[in-house]
Amino acid sequence: MNPNLSRLHPYPFEKLTKLKANVVPPAHLSPIALGIGEPKHPSPEFVKRVIADNLDRLANYPTTKGMDELRAAIAVWATRRFQLAPHSLTTEAHIVPVNGTREGIFSLVQAVIDASKPAIVVSPNPFYQIYEGAALLAGATPHYLACDGDNGFIPNFDDVPAAVWEDCQILFLCSPGNPSGAVIPRATLLRVIELADQYDFVVASDECYSELYPDEANPPEGLLQACAAIGRDDYARCIVFHSLSKRSNLPGLRSGFVAGDAGILKEYLRFRTYHGSAMPVQHQLASIAAWQDEDHVRENRAAYREKFNAVVPILRAVMTVDFPDAGFYLWAHTGAMDDETFARELSAQKNVHVLPGRYLSRTVDGYNPGENRIRMALVAPRDECIEAAHRIVEFVKQ
Numbered sequence: 001m002n003p004n005l006s007r008l009h010p011y012p013f014e015k016l017t018k019l020k021a022n023v024v025p026p027a028h029l030s031p032i033a034l035g036i037g038e039p040k041h042p043s044p045e046f047v048k049r050v051i052a053d054n055l056d057r058l059a060n061y062p063t064t065k066g067m068d069e070l071r072a073a074i075a076v077w078a079t080r081r082f083q084l085a086p087h088s089l090t091t092e093a094h095i096v097p098v099n100g101t102r103e104g105i106f107s108l109v110q111a112v113i114d115a116s117k118p119a120i121v122v123s124p125n126p127f128y129q130i131y132e133g134a135a136l137l138a139g140a141t142p143h144y145l146a147c148d149g150d151n152g153f154i155p156n157f158d159d160v161p162a163a164v165w166e167d168c169q170i171l172f173l174c175s176p177g178n179p180s181g182a183v184i185p186r187a188t189l190l191r192v193i194e195l196a197d198q199y200d201f202v203v204a205s206d207e208c209y210s211e212l213y214p215d216e217a218n219p220p221e222g223l224l225q226a227c228a229a230i231g232r233d234d235y236a237r238c239i240v241f242h243s244l245s246k247r248s249n250l251p252g253l254r255s256g257f258v259a260g261d262a263g264i265l266k267e268y269l270r271f272r273t274y275h276g277s278a279m280p281v282q283h284q285l286a287s288i289a290a291w292q293d294e295d296h297v298r299e300n301r302a303a304y305r306e307k308f309n310a311v312v313p314i315l316r317a318v319m320t321v322d323f324p325d326a327g328f329y330l331w332a333h334t335g336a337m338d339d340e341t342f343a344r345e346l347s348a349q350k351n352v353h354v355l356p357g358r359y360l361s362r363t364v365d366g367y368n369p370g371e372n373r374i375r376m377a378l379v380a381p382r383d384e385c386i387e388a389a390h391r392i393v394e395f396v397k398q
């Protein structure tokens with residue numbers, strides 16, 4: 001077997017299952033799941049209808065590159081959303097549809113990493129575990145940058161030693177961040193681009209939460225937008241990942257895209273021809289409908305906004321918790337109790353399920369930036385989220 005398989009870490013939810021192996025939650029309280037970041041708002045009816053109306057397309061093999069119409073819909077969406085120079089993000093060379101960003105992130109790393117020379121993948125810490133697993137399986141070495149309250153959950157990239165940048169082949173950004181929700185500002189994105197040019201690495205920006213933001217007038221900026229702002233219209237060394245999972249409540253559609261540097265994407269597409277992960281035609285057609293509509297996304301944002309506005313003030317009675325810049329997570333401080341104990345006892349006493357922060361992060365030089373935090377995904381219906389917040393208040397007070 002591939003020896004790199006043994007380098008993989010258990011997935012956060014495997015650890016959570018183990019943590020709660022002997023926990024018997026009180027039967028009189030209904031379970032409330034805030035642990036897993038799976039969107040729970042209803043999928044748009046008009047998207048479901050497109051799939052139902054096109055089931056006969058199961059008879060067709062889809063192409064790896066996807067339909068021109070899908071890439072065109074994505075180009076229109078991304079150009080408008082991120083204020084890109086007209087026609088700079090071409091359907092021909094700058095966009096590759098993927099079966100969700102998880103698959104896209106994993107496969108891009110396999111295509112980019114050259115393990116015949118020293119290869120480092122730099123990522124935030126805590127982080128989405130696919131960054132690390134993809135790096136390990138590609139034969140690269142992960143390097144983690146702590147994101148905590150002291151740095152506003154965004155690393156100071158100028159603190160990274162030159163020796164790390166010299167071997168860096170991919171830098172992962174996650175903006176809005178999972179779990180913190182922090183949005184990386186343009187000035188930082190521009191600094192990262194300078195470093196990428198200086199040291200010749202790929203900036204891979206995971207922006208799958210970019211459409212869930214509190215202020216309609218202030219959507220998070222993305223990496224391509226930062227490129228556009230400086231006239232870098234070839235998006236050199238820059239790659240972004242976007243998804244319909246959170247934006248459109250379609251996690252089961254498995255639909256996203258990778259966009260940016262045409263040279264990288266040309267080789268990535270070649271890789272994908274063999275990787276064999278083309279999106280089914282009826283899902284491509286449904287994706288076109290989803291990327292072309294913003295009304296359902298505005299409704300989605302409004303539903304999250306309502307939940308954050310209701311839940312955060314309740315929780316603040318007992319814990320330190322901020323409104324996130326964007327996304328659907330709360331990344332709350334557990335105070336004197338450690339995060340594992342907090343999560344286990346909260347399940348045992350209140351049947352509310354959250355994720356210990358340390359399961360999303362690694363200890364580096366004795367410091368784990370996820371310790372003493374829990375991640376709560378406000379995906380459950382509003383009333384359940386409010387009920388969970390009240391139970392957490394009772395739990396902490398007890």
Ligand SMILES: Cc1ncc(COP(=O)(O)O)c(C=O)c1O
Nearest residue numbers: 100101102128178208243245256
């Ligand atoms: C930070 C981050 N990136 C990527 C993904 C993958 O999403 P999808 O594959 O549904 O697009 C997730 C899913 O939870 C995530 O949290």
